[in-house]
Amino acid sequence: MxxxxxxxxxxxxxxxxxxxxxxxxxxxxxxxxxxxxxxxxxxxxxxxxxxxxxxxxxxxxxxxxxxxxxxxxxxxxxxxxxxxxxxxxxxxxxxxxxxxxxxxxxxxxxxxxxxxxxxxxxxxxxxxxxxxxxxxxxxxxxxxxxxxxxxxxxxxxxxxxxxxxxxxxxxxxxxxxxxxxxxxxxxxxxxxxxxxxxxxxxxxxxxxxxxxxxxxxxxxxxxxxxxxxxxxxxxxxxxxxxxxxxxxxxxxxxxxxxxxxKAVTTRDAISDLPPINALTLLKEGVLKRGRKAFDVAIPYSGTTQSGYVHTMRRWPGYEGKAAVYDHVIRYLPRDYRIFAGLKPGDQYPEAHKYAVKLFEEQLAALKSKGAEVAEGTVEWHSLRASIVPPYDAGKFPNKWRKMEADQPARTLLAHLGKDGYSHIHHDSSQARPISVREAARLQSFPDGFSFAGTMNPAFRQIGNAVxxxxxxxxxxxxxxxxxxxxxxxxxxxxxxxxxx
CATH class of the missing domain: 3.40.50.150 (Vaccinia Virus protein VP39)
Structure with missing residues (x-):
């Protein structure tokens, strides 16, 4: 050369x-x-x-x-x-x-x-x-x-x-x-x-x-x-x-x-972002299936800011505004209840076990009302499918994971663009996977950095990034x-x- x-x-x-x-x-x-x-x-x-x-x-x-x-x-x-x-x-x-x-x-x-x-x-x-x-x-x-x-x-x-x-x-x-x-x-x-x-x-x-x-x-x-x-x-x-x-x-x-x-934790990174209580919003009809755009402003929650949050909101040239516009999550109506029942660190085997428990409780509730559903019937299978994920717990142990608040997150992958189960929010009251902005925070993108496209492409961009x-x-x-x-x-x- x-x-x-x-x-x-x-x-x-x-x-x-x-x-x-x-x-x-x-x-x-x-x-x-x-x-x-x-x-x-x-x-x-x-x-x-x-x-x-x-x-x-x-x-x-x-x-x-x-x-x-x-x-x-x-x-x-x-x-x-x-x-x-x-x-x-x-x-x-x-x-x-x-x-x-x-x-x-x-x-x-x-x-x-x-x-x-x-x-x-x-x-x-x-x-x-x-x-x-x-x-x-x-x-x-x-x-x-x-x-x-x-x-x-x-x-x-x-x-x-x-x-x-x-x-x-x-x-x-x-x-x-x-x-x-x-x-x-x-x-x-x-x-x-x-x-x-x-x-x-x-x-x-x-x-x-x-x-x-x-x-x-x-x-x-x-x-x-x-x-x-x-x-x-x-x-x-x-x-x-x-x-x-x-x-x-x-x-x-x-x-x-x-x-x-000490390493920056998940709580340090995202605790100031406004809560999204998935089960409540689903019941109210706010969460719906369909395209998730970044045109809705959601004010910050106003909680105490960590040093990391200060960095993310005040990164030179990429400062955050008074609200976030890409704080959106996936529509997963079957799974929000399961997310709520998981403990930090739980993965798919625990999720599947808890889902089966919810299904059995639903069967018992129907039976107590005189509407017993016989095992193996179309109605039984339909009810089970509405509660229990179809994946084999022995083959997909790492498919789901509930994050620990007091640890850094596990590796974010481009696969976030497909489902988000690998990063379930640690707060059980919110019962959901992380949002686009939360993923960006965990990858250390400042709040003033914008992502083109909608939710799925944004997750993929974040997961692929350095x-x-x-x-x-x-x-x-x-x-x-x-x-x-x-x-x-x-x-x-x-x-x-x-x-x-």
Missing amino acids: DVRPILQKIQRLRGGGRAPRVLDLFAGCGGFSLGFKRAGYDVVAAVEFDANAAQSHGNNFHPGEWQHAVPRDITCTPPSKLAEELRLGDVSLAVDVLIGGPPCQAFARVGRSKLREIAEHPEAFRHDSRARLYIEYLRYVEAFAPLAVVMENVPDMLNHGGHNLAEEIAEVLEAKGYVCSYSLFNAAFYGVPQMRERMLLIAVHREVASDVMLPKPTHWIELPQGYVGSRAVALKLLASKTALGGRHHYVEAPLPASDLE PPLLAWRVASTLRQQITAAVADVDAYPIKSRTAT
């Missing part, structure tokens, strides 16, 4: 008062972008295929500029085309930092040798669907020559189909002139009210730094055993020196000290390194350097 664009970017930043420019690939609605923006970066462009997510990103980072809200397929959008459409200028000089990460499925079974060949001869595998998105990602790195690259993905990227994909990617980036490190980070250690485990790979060009700095934790929590076990599975390949050729770029992320501030607070910590640490490089630019006079 030609180092001259790298050196010119360092020189530009040294000019004073100029923010590092960010390009976000596979950007979603903008969680990664938001964290970098808070750390003082300029989010100049994004590439996102999903129409609602692209609209959200455009609305929040380039309001009124329609060209930034256009969904783009990266496989049909070469860097030169993106630069032209968004008026970024010279591609090699347009961006300082590239963030984002291709879907993990894009790398399945490709293998280290093929990844290297793709990096050197991308045209040879242009029609390989398993590697296509990876090819495009590398093409953007090559074309934009960023000072740094930050990639986020699931922990399984370290053990995907027998491959440590993060290691393979680090090797390719290293060959392009970058110093790379990757590790596993839990969002709860960085002020996010969610125990979300993610892989982060950070690559810094050698002209910027000789190593990679990792963000230090700000909060402490003892993670549940399930998270510890999942991490062990993800790191399994690292234990085999043979599998990694005797070396690797993995480093242990800093662990939180027990004297740090938590902005985690992104902010990563971005802040990276900027320290960039700032140091800018300060030392005299040691690297551009005129004395040549292309490599």
